[in-house]
Amino acid sequence: MVELSKLCLSREEIAEFTRAHTRARQLAFLRNNGIRHYIDNNGWPVVTLAAIGVDESASPAKPAWRSNKAI
Secondary structure, three states: OOOHHHOEOOHHHHHHHHOOOOHHHHHHHHHHOOOOOEEOOOOOEEOEOHHHOOOOOOOOOOOOOOOOOOO
């Protein structure tokens, strides 16, 4: 099961991303910049990582393959 915290930004991260600490200003920023979001039951914006271009499913870059046999 995937944790919700790994799919969405936290409230603190949204505040840092939008540089706004109030709901109204955060929502205005998201709307004006075309960032997909939804509003939770308490009226706060929720932004998924996919909406801002973060791909959590991508694995880190693997080093190039190299043989471990002695030459």
